Amino acid sequence: MNQEGILRHSATRLLGLIPTLLVLITIAFFLIRVAPGGPFDGEKILPPEIRANLDAKYHLDEPLVQQYFRYLGQIITFDFGPSFQYKDWTVNELIARGFPVSMTVGGLAMILAFIVGTLIGIIAALRQNTAVDYSVMGVAMLGISIPNFVVAPLLILVLAVYQGWLPAGGWDWSIQRMVLPVVTLALPVIAYIARLTRGSMIEVLHSNYIRTARAKGLPGYLVIRRHALKPALLPVISFMGPATAGLITGSVVIERIYSIPGLGSYFVQGALNRDYTLVMGVVIFYGVVIIVLNFIVDLLYAWMNPKIRYDEVQ
Amino acid sequence: MALLEVRDLRVQFETPDGVVQAVNGIDFDVHAGETLAVVGESGAGKSQLVMAIMGLLAENGSATGKAEFEGRDLMQMSAKELNRIRGRQIAMIFQDPMTSLNPFLTIEKQMTEVVMHHQGLRKDEARAHAVEMLRAVRIPDPEERVKQYPHEYSGGMRQRVMIAMGLLCEPDLLIADEPSTALDVTVQAQITQLVGELRDKSNMSVILITHDLAVVAEICDRIIVMYAGEMVETGTVEDIFYRPRHPYTQGLLASVPRLDRLSDDDLHAIPGNPPNLLDLPTGCRFRDRCEKAAEVCRQVPPLQVLDDGCMSRCFIDMKSGEILSVADVPSPDDAGDDPVMEGRE
Amino acid sequence: MNTPADVHIDDPGAAMPQPEDPFAAAMAEQDIPGRSLWVDAWHRLLKNRAAVISGIIMFVMLLLVIVGPMLSPWEGDFTDWDNTASPPNFETGHWFGTDAVGRDILVRTLEGGRISLLVGLVATLVSLAIGVTYGAIAGYYGGFTDRIMMRIVDIIYALPFMFFVILLMVVFGRHIVLIFVAIGAVNWLDMARIVRGQTLGLKNTEFVEAARACGVDHKDIIRRHIIPNLLGVVMVYVTLTIPQVILVESFLSFLGLGVQEPMSSWGALVNDGAQDMESSPWTLVFPAMFLTVTLYCFNYIGDGMRDALDPKDRA
Numbered sequence: 001m002n003q004e005g006i007l008r009h010s011a012t013r014l015l016g017l018i019p020t021l022l023v024l025i026t027i028a029f030f031l032i033r034v035a036p037g038g039p040f041d042g043e044k045i046l047p048p049e050i051r052a053n054l055d056a057k058y059h060l061d062e063p064l065v066q067q068y069f070r071y072l073g074q075i076i077t078f079d080f081g082p083s084f085q086y087k088d089w090t091v092n093e094l095i096a097r098g099f100p101v102s103m104t105v106g107g108l109a110m111i112l113a114f115i116v117g118t119l120i121g122i123i124a125a126l127r128q129n130t131a132v133d134y135s136v137m138g139v140a141m142l143g144i145s146i147p148n149f150v151v152a153p154l155l156i157l158v159l160a161v162y163q164g165w166l167p168a169g170g171w172d173w174s175i176q177r178m179v180l181p182v183v184t185l186a187l188p189v190i191a192y193i194a195r196l197t198r199g200s201m202i203e204v205l206h207s208n209y210i211r212t213a214r215a216k217g218l219p220g221y222l223v224i225r226r227h228a229l230k231p232a233l234l235p236v237i238s239f240m241g242p243a244t245a246g247l248i249t250g251s252v253v254i255e256r257i258y259s260i261p262g263l264g265s266y267f268v269q270g271a272l273n274r275d276y277t278l279v280m281g282v283v284i285f286y287g288v289v290i291i292v293l294n295f296i297v298d299l300l301y302a303w304m305n306p307k308i309r310y311d312e313v314q
Numbered sequence: 315m316a317l318l319e320v321r322d323l324r325v326q327f328e329t330p331d332g333v334v335q336a337v338n339g340i341d342f343d344v345h346a347g348e349t350l351a352v353v354g355e356s357g358a359g360k361s362q363l364v365m366a367i368m369g370l371l372a373e374n375g376s377a378t379g380k381a382e383f384e385g386r387d388l389m390q391m392s393a394k395e396l397n398r399i400r401g402r403q404i405a406m407i408f409q410d411p412m413t414s415l416n417p418f419l420t421i422e423k424q425m426t427e428v429v430m431h432h433q434g435l436r437k438d439e440a441r442a443h444a445v446e447m448l449r450a451v452r453i454p455d456p457e458e459r460v461k462q463y464p465h466e467y468s469g470g471m472r473q474r475v476m477i478a479m480g481l482l483c484e485p486d487l488l489i490a491d492e493p494s495t496a497l498d499v500t501v502q503a504q505i506t507q508l509v510g511e512l513r514d515k516s517n518m519s520v521i522l523i524t525h526d527l528a529v530v531a532e533i534c535d536r537i538i539v540m541y542a543g544e545m546v547e548t549g550t551v552e553d554i555f556y557r558p559r560h561p562y563t564q565g566l567l568a569s570v571p572r573l574d575r576l577s578d579d580d581l582h583a584i585p586g587n588p589p590n591l592l593d594l595p596t597g598c599r600f601r602d603r604c605e606k607a608a609e610v611c612r613q614v615p616p617l618q619v620l621d622d623g624c625m626s627r628c629f630i631d632m633k634s635g636e637i638l639s640v641a642d643v644p645s646p647d648d649a650g651d652d653p654v655m656e657g658r659e
Numbered sequence: 660m661n662t663p664a665d666v667h668i669d670d671p672g673a674a675m676p677q678p679e680d681p682f683a684a685a686m687a688e689q690d691i692p693g694r695s696l697w698v699d700a701w702h703r704l705l706k707n708r709a710a711v712i713s714g715i716i717m718f719v720m721l722l723l724v725i726v727g728p729m730l731s732p733w734e735g736d737f738t739d740w741d742n743t744a745s746p747p748n749f750e751t752g753h754w755f756g757t758d759a760v761g762r763d764i765l766v767r768t769l770e771g772g773r774i775s776l777l778v779g780l781v782a783t784l785v786s787l788a789i790g791v792t793y794g795a796i797a798g799y800y801g802g803f804t805d806r807i808m809m810r811i812v813d814i815i816y817a818l819p820f821m822f823f824v825i826l827l828m829v830v831f832g833r834h835i836v837l838i839f840v841a842i843g844a845v846n847w848l849d850m851a852r853i854v855r856g857q858t859l860g861l862k863n864t865e866f867v868e869a870a871r872a873c874g875v876d877h878k879d880i881i882r883r884h885i886i887p888n889l890l891g892v893v894m895v896y897v898t899l900t901i902p903q904v905i906l907v908e909s910f911l912s913f914l915g916l917g918v919q920e921p922m923s924s925w926g927a928l929v930n931d932g933a934q935d936m937e938s939s940p941w942t943l944v945f946p947a948m949f950l951t952v953t954l955y956c957f958n959y960i961g962d963g964m965r966d967a968l969d970p971k972d973r974a
Contacts, residue, residue, distance in 0.1 A: 019814060145958055146954070208410055209413060215405075248821075268914060274829075
């Protein structure tokens, strides 16, 4: 593996991320500011002097553009400012509280989805056009057709309320409370990955180099494991980037349903209460997470695909 | 006993438009040390013939018949038994070197796995063997190149690798499916020569599938000519080139542009198009395109066999050149129990 | 192919064409009737049982949501105080039961279907319009224009889009037209990428080159070569986008940011139903079923269309 090539590749990619970040921040900033109503409008009517003081303190009386640049300056130092809604907390602190929760649920869901999804997809591909294939793919299709917020209440109803096996929600870092949210979150992703893997594996199995491997007298399991697996999984790896974004999106609903104090909940609350800094902070934070993860996926893909790996050198 | 004896091999495919009979009853033998050419247009069934023997047919394909290799019928073998023969006693190389090697594995891995699996060699022994083989097929600097990936090789070099890979276990039979078709003309010659040389060194038998008669003339001993899934003529290279009996063979030979006969004549072509296997003419399958077609050709032509082993599936008598009438055709009873004299429909 | 029958009479060196040419006759015998790409694809689609069944179900669904509420004795916002929170019951005429305030679930579900399907269709059209235009321009002009335009798409693609939709809804309120626009505006990216890819590929194909060599001008090339070849891929994506959009709208409704009362969509109904699911599960089950079946069917149809137009995908 050529060190220089990989480094150069990474550096170029990293630089490209900056404009993306900027656009992200700018759009989020101006959008939330355009919204009618401000952070202090919902509560009891404040006397004008106190109101003026508050506005001054949070720089809300400055021209919008100036607020923007002030905000950018803060961002560079990773300071997302104080929350308007939760008066005693800064946004950084809130993110630090919420993110580990979201990350645990999301991360576990991702791992579960990858393992189960690829397994199912490979089995379906190896038994193409049989009953196994059709039923597996039918269930997978169900997975992408039933929204989280339909599955979740059903699961809660059956597993928690009727059977009492698992708690219906809440969060205390215990395994029991993790099961339902992780599984619910993972389901649609499992389905996508299963379909993707199946399609990819079928295509790989029809390629000429698999024919060559068979002609060499290699037994079936070796042909699959050594020759078909890696090429078939490449598209799945690529999908991990968008899959993460999807998981983050899904988490908003999951956290609502299962009453999990994650970042998604903070976001929705913040949006409804016009907590500018919190909303901005979460959006940027998630944006960065997605960008970084996409970047890692990119590198992973390049590493796995010899053509890209070695072409960079040339 | 011949190395490979194929009897009444039929291959068919199920397609949305109906059942396609790609190979319709082929018989032939391959003897030890012999190089057999299978010649015909695209779609004649040449590739499907060998794919069936090797057990590599697509999912919608099925084959019947016998293919006895060293006495054992390949068509009846389980996958496990076939795997002991493939790559070890029978090797196959394919038409398309650009896609026939796994782009995600090094050449070393793809070559060593053959000997490690079939002959139980250790990794270092296998590697040494692979390097030797690469040297034999004239890949420059084999110790370095063996560690590379396929996309770092040119098309001609990849085909050499395929050949090297096929010969690693010193197979008794090498099946080469149009090995040089996808390559440049100059490289074609090199590959063909290489196959010939390697064959000479080891007394290996070769089945060479090609539509290029020049290649045939270079290294082959006998030829089978196929048309629309059937064998229409067979004989030694000399027989076919100097005394072609079947009009199709004659047409093929006449179509080859010649340097020694410069003339202003148009290039000779066999009129018409390759047949649609779903809609074949009754009787002789070639009669729509045959310059010598006669009324009798609406019947199924007999397979004439000469004493020296030459065969022709035609109504034109091999010795006299005259058109046989149906009455002249020996009935199956006269032919005794020789299966090749049976007509079929 | 030059059979003797094709030879032009004016050519001095040519033989006179035979009145009954055996070769030409034999050739004609063998001709297979040609099939256009669309007819071929249609036949393949019809062989896909899942897609056909889904299509029929969708057709029935459409009929139901359009005509159903008109046939029902109840109106969506009519509260039947005698029958609040009652389970499905043929006698009372509430075939799907009622919710907590006595509204008929069947009618609510069908009317919700109107909204959900409408949002699906319109938002998809919005994203179609934006996506196809954007992609076609980028693909056709290529070069610098293309790179810039695609760079923009890359940037937007990296943004957590759901969050933006939520932001948009919060900022601008919950007007239904806004929902169309918000979802469509965020969803056009995939379509743009696909269309751009296709256009790029088509632009460089040999038949377009040949058309240019024959002097066909840009307009006609776009009309006769590029657009028909785009249609297939676009159709597949439209069919696959509709369920995505319906899903997004459902998410929004679930979060309380979707269509406003008294309009209701399947997502809002499911949200309401989820709250009462222990006591009156029918309020959840019926809208959920309709939503799921719709998404399921659209996905199968979309898949079927993709396989029909590009069979090698399915092998």
